[in-house]
Amino acid sequence: MIAFAYLVGTFSVFYSLISIIYPLKPYKNRKYASIGALVCFVGLVIIGNTLGPTEKQTIEMLTEAELLLSQNEPEKARDLIREYKDREKFKPLYLLALKQIVESVPINQSKENLKLYKELAALEPNMEKHTEKVKFYKEKEELRIRQEKANKEHKVKVDNLISEVTKIPASNFDRNLSIYKQLNSLEPKNKNYISKIAFYEQKKQEFILLKRKEREEAKKRYTGIWKVGRYVDDFGEPTNQKYITNRPKIRGTFSNTATQDSALDVEFLIEGPKGISLMLYEYAGNNPVKAYSKDDYRVLVKDAEGHRITFTVSNYSDRLQFRGSDAQELHKMLTREGIIKFRIIEIDTPTTNYSFSIISADGYNNAYRKLSQNK
Numbered sequence: 001m002i003a004f005a006y007l008v009g010t011f012s013v014f015y016s017l018i019s020i021i022y023p024l025k026p027y028k029n030r031k032y033a034s035i036g037a038l039v040c041f042v043g044l045v046i047i048g049n050t051l052g053p054t055e056k057q058t059i060e061m062l063t064e065a066e067l068l069l070s071q072n073e074p075e076k077a078r079d080l081i082r083e084y085k086d087r088e089k090f091k092p093l094y095l096l097a098l099k100q101i102v103e104s105v106p107i108n109q110s111k112e113n114l115k116l117y118k119e120l121a122a123l124e125p126n127m128e129k130h131t132e133k134v135k136f137y138k139e140k141e142e143l144r145i146r147q148e149k150a151n152k153e154h155k156v157k158v159d160n161l162i163s164e165v166t167k168i169p170a171s172n173f174d175r176n177l178s179i180y181k182q183l184n185s186l187e188p189k190n191k192n193y194i195s196k197i198a199f200y201e202q203k204k205q206e207f208i209l210l211k212r213k214e215r216e217e218a219k220k221r222y223t224g225i226w227k228v229g230r231y232v233d234d235f236g237e238p239t240n241q242k243y244i245t246n247r248p249k250i251r252g253t254f255s256n257t258a259t260q261d262s263a264l265d266v267e268f269l270i271e272g273p274k275g276i277s278l279m280l281y282e283y284a285g286n287n288p289v290k291a292y293s294k295d296d297y298r299v300l301v302k303d304a305e306g307h308r309i310t311f312t313v314s315n316y317s318d319r320l321q322f323r324g325s326d327a328q329e330l331h332k333m334l335t336r337e338g339i340i341k342f343r344i345i346e347i348d349t350p351t352t353n354y355s356f357s358i359i360s361a362d363g364y365n366n367a368y369r370k371l372s373q374n375k
Contacts, residue, residue, distance in 0.1 A: 058089055065093050074100035085123070095123055110140035158186055173204040224363030225250075228370050244270040244367050252342075252356025254282055256349070266342075266356050269319065272371060273331040277319040280344070280354055291315040296347045301330065304338025304361070312347075320344070335368070337361040 053061065061081055068077035078097040085094040102116040114137035121130035165179040177200045184193040225246045230238040249265040265281035267288075278299075279288040297320055299311040309329055313320045322330050333340060340361050346352040 053084070062089065062093060065097070069093070069097060069100065072100075074098075074104075091123065095120070098123075110137045110144050113137045114141050154186060158183065161186075173200050173207060176200045177204065220366060222363045223367040223370065224360060225358075226361075226363050226367035228367055241271075242371050244268065244272075244364075244371055246358075249281065249284075250356050250358060251284070252354060254280070254352075254354045256352040264354055264356060266354075270331070270334075270368075270371075272368060273328040274323075276322040276327045276330050278313075278322070278344075279319045288318040289315070290318045298345045298347055300343040300345075301333060302341045303333040303336050304340065305336055307333065307336075309333070331368075334361055334364045337364055 061084075065077040065081050068074070068080065074097040078094060078101065081090045081094050081097075084090040098116060098120055102113065102120070105112050105116065107113070114134065117130055117133040117137060121127065121134050124130055161179055161183050165176060165183075168175050168179065170176065177197065180193050180196040180200065184190065184197060187193060225248070226244050227247045228242055228244055231241045231243060233239055246266075246268050249267050252264040252266055253261040254264040255261055262282065263284040265284045267279040267281070269277040269279065281288055291314075295315045297313055297315065299313055299320070300308070301311065302308050311322060311326045311330065313322055313326065315321070338361060340358040342354075342356050342358075344354040
């Protein structure tokens with residue numbers, strides 16, 4: 001670089017002289033002479049910078065750097081002589097400035113410490129302390145970078161969960177609880193998340209208790225297939241006398257000498273333990289089986305708990321009637337609810353028989369309670 005600068009400068013000066021000796025084209029020669037002088041000046045500046053400061057400048061810079069160090073301003077001292085740190089006269093002072101700087105940098109600033117110790121290790125490669133410090137701060141810096149990455153990922157998770165939970169209706173207790181528990185696991189000391197978890201757990205418990213109460217109330221109102229109605233008078237108007245019936249009709253089968261396992265519909269008329277009637281609709285028709293005088297039947301019943309009872313009842317008109325103790329026993333079987341099976345055989349003509357099951361008598365007790373109210 002120095003040789004090139006000298007060459008450029010020499011050429012420029014030489015060209016300037018020629019332009020003076022041979023002034024054939026004054027304007028053009030003066031132009032080129034000016035350019036040559038400028039290039040010569042640039043070359044001389046480059047040479048001057050390459051050669052470094054003069055002895056006087058060196059002394060002045062070193063003196064100023066020492067003063068800065070004594071004033072506890074090592075950064076300014078370093079910056080002042082950084083350009084000449086590899087020169088013999090500047091190196092000791094530059095090292096001293098670096099060491100003062102590194103002593104003032106907190107240990108947790110691994111990035112800055114690593115940078116400084118790398119520079120010290122390059123200037124003093126034989127110093128084992130610098131090598132150890134480089135290794136130490138390199139590990140800390142790698143750890144810091146990993147931690148910084150983890151913190152960013154952590155923040156993204158938290159931000160995403162917060163964004164999600166703001167869109168969830170307050171009535172969705174389970175989902176809100178789930179999100180706030182995730183947030184709490186990420187930030188256990190966050191009082192807001194702890195408060196939210198307590199709030200939604202309380203709301204959820206209140207909701208559970210409310211639903212349980214509603215189910216209990218619904219269970220009390222549930223009557224299943226059983227409906228409470230009122231008998232009507234001769235004018236078709238409801239009377240005060242109530243009864244329990246079933247809707248829809250219970251489906252079964254019947255057989256006699258003319259048919260086998262044909263469709264049967266069954267309808268109960270229950271006044272409670274004092275009287276129960278049973279209407280049988282052969283071929284699932286609209287007209288119940290009628291008796292023109294008195295027809296007796298044997299009725300076999302098996303309740304949900306396996307109790308078996310055989311009744312003998314009569315049909316005087318269009319229904320089989322259970323009265324007295326028979327009505328009480330059948331009522332008791334109905335109160336056990338569940339599945340109840342019936343088999344009815346006409347005593348005078350055993351080939352005529354009826355079979356059906358109440359698949360679920362559940363709700364009978366509620367229906368009877370309703371029947372008993374405000375009689």
